[in-house]
Amino acid sequence: MRGPMRPGLLAPGWAGASSSKDQRARLMSTTFDKVAEIIAETCDIPRENIKPESHAINDLEIDSLDFLDIAFAIDKAFGIKLPLEQWTQEVNDGKATTDQYFVLKNLCERIDELIAAKGA
């Protein structure tokens, strides 16, 4: 006899009838939680001060050296290579703003894209 299904037993990838938008939001939230933990631990910033809208440099005052440690932890945690040189070049050339890469919700989107590209 089967017992009642508990939500905690659902496979992580189980999406039921939810839309791809919901899936994307859920993925992003997982990525954000992990990135926020990395930043909190690496830079000794209280976790509650780290929000999806926070800009790593302007709001959290993370300098470029600390960002290297964060990049290392992110590369390791997600098995990717953040293209920091390319991003820096784009910002320096005026082709991108720092918001696109350093506002955390945007950074998490870039991370999810890199994870998806790796699996493709």
Place this chain on the structure above:
Amino acid sequence: MRLEYFQMIDRFVAVDVGGRVARAICTVPLQSTVFEGHFPGYPLMPGVLLIECMAQTTGWLVSALTGFTGLPALAGVKEGKIRNAVFPGDELEFEGKVIHEGSGYAVGEAKGWCKGAVICDATLTYRIVPYPSAELRAGLWEWAERINFPAKEFAK
């Protein structure tokens, strides 16, 4: 060891770029003005110079991995430990490993030995910066040859 030039490595004895590991020998000179000050009557190799030996050993490896496209500037030293005293005349061996090659940066782990005992270890972060002068890059090949590092094989 050319202490007066801050060039710490005498020669590489093993370089495995694919395996991301290299080993080098550095012999502490018997005489140096460094030992007149550190310390008078008790010449002792400064611990920061042991860190530099580890940084240079691993730095050459980072250069090879990145095709000598930029200078690996030491940006971080974590868990740096000086475990034993080192004196003039001691022959030291260092091992550098690159544990992560990121975009524009690299992370390595290094260790040093004297007479079979570990003297130091650290985790090192490098920022890869464009060579600030053509002279610096041009001079690398001669320097590499002097210390038995196969630089030209890996230059892009």
